[in-house]
Amino acid sequence: MEQATNSPQKITPFLWFDNQAEEAMHFYTSIFKNSKINSVVRNGAGGVLTASFTLNGQDFVALNGGPLYKFTEAISFVVNCETQDEIDSMWEQLSAGGEPGRCGWLKDKYGLSWQVVPPVLPKLLQHPDPEKSIRVMQAMMQMSKIDIPALIRAAEAEPAKTT
DSSP states (O other), X not given: OOOOOOOOOSOOOXXXXXXXXXXXXXXXXXXXXXXXXXXXXXXXXSSXXXXXXXXXXXXXXXXXXXXXXXXXXXXXXEEEOSXXXXXXXXXXXXXXXXXXXXXXXXXXXXXXXXXXXXXXXXXXXXXSSHHHHHHHHHHHHTOSSOOHHHHHHHHHSOOXXXX
């Protein structure tokens, strides 16, 4: 039987910022439920060197490391949203000051990439009927923010008849 421990999670995302670590930490903890600021380590001038915070049970560390590195789409965080209202809310908050992408992707105002998606999406894309799967993929490719009802309509649509 496995016992619960108070040991830290095995893998913690470590985010490199250019002097926005504290601002970003406050921004993210204001968006996600069950979030908190864990600790802040300040440098000799009083600025933040590192900050530790938790977003919905997931620990993160932020570093003010300077302009040497920038975020790219090669790393993104997936936010699983059960309802369209949750997608709409997360999308609006995370994309504020950032830029929308395609197929549920966006960049926040710090350049960090997020995927705001419903768990039903992979189910629809892996539908046993390949025609339905293709229609869902085609519908998704036209979207910026994911629209669950539109994906379901695409899956349920009657196939075009050939004459």
